[in-house]
Amino acid sequence: MSIEPVLAPHKVVPLFTLPDKHGQPQNLARQRGREHWALLILGPDLDPRPYLERLAGEIGAWRGMPARGIVVVPDAEQAGALSGLPFSVLIDADERVRRRFLPPEARAGVFVLDRYGTLYHQWLVGNAAELPAPGEISAWLDAISMQCSV
Structure with a gap:
């Protein structure tokens, strides 16, 4: 199932x-102008910890770009679990x-942004199994970093 994005690529x-x-x-x-971002927006019914633990293995490479991961969750309980x-x-x-980033049918989204907040790539998913491989996110951040040296 393809989910139609709300945000257009190459726009802030x-x-x-x-x-x-x-x-x-x-x-x-x-934070604009400092680091590229991998922005993860998660719905209330997903347990993001297993995915984020795998993604955490990529963080060392992101620091050299420089880039950082930002996770948006719906409540303090889920934030505490991370x-x-x-x-x-x-x-x-x-x-x-x-609501501004995800269409109603998406349960989560991953957005790769340059240091100015321009969207380069996004994954919109209906379940946690569809989230992108950590290496895919890193590859996008690396490509952005090569284009936009800080």
Whole structure:
């Protein structure tokens, strides 16, 4: 099943401010120009930890690009369950960000963005088994890094 994207490639995505698990607001617009991003937006009925544990193995390579992983979850409980992983975890309690990035039929999405927030690639999935291989995300970040030296 193909899911029709909400966001167009090669356009700047809507940047946002969301709280982290400590309630501190994190503003992505303030991070512009610093690092490329792998942005994961997850729905309430997915257990992302097994996938994120596999993806965490790629983080060492991302630092040399430089790039970082940002995970958006629907509630504090899910954010707490991701403690100890090398990602920034933000809470989208009102699903405002989820609605702007994901079509209704998508349960999760992975978005690869350059340091200015331009969308290069996205995966929209109906279940966790359809999430992209960690190496695919790294390959996209690497390609962006080669084009946009920081």
